[in-house]
Amino acid sequence: MQRHGQLIGIGTEAIAEYKALHAAAWPQVLETITACNIRNYSIFLKEPENLLFAYFEYVGEDFDTDMARMAADPVTQQWWDRCKPLQRPLDTRADGEWWAELNEVFHHD
Template structure:
């Protein structure tokens, strides 16, 4: 199982709304994530907008590709894009660059 951690930055003026959106993630989005191989997926948000994402998956590239092929992901990404800084016209899912794991306590 691959452990994946990534960073994004939420616009400070959108933090409250970003949190609210994630209290009611669309059921079809949750189902698509699960079906695409995203497991133990968590998002952590710091008060300055730093967002840390963590997930486990057998193959991150395959999990991303599976999500990219869904209509619900396209709709979710379109709605969420304005919440983030520094996307340069890309979607949040395209900016998820995994950090290199340097230690893991098993």
């Protein structure tokens, strides 16, 4: 199992809409997340900095293939089209990233 943390900004004016979207997340998007071996997926909001922190556990064997499969799903693409305009990617993210990947520095079970 791999643990992943990600960070992105969100506009102040977008917070209510983002929360509403995720309070009624589309079932097919959730099914795709599960089918792509993602478990224990959470998104947290830090105000007033307006940062979203995502955490998930990957339980598959080929992360890149599973993420490509998720990205190819038409319903997931529609979901992202709704969410992306609300998000503010960090200027310091790596090339090719939307959400900035975080490096784990400590874990305790």
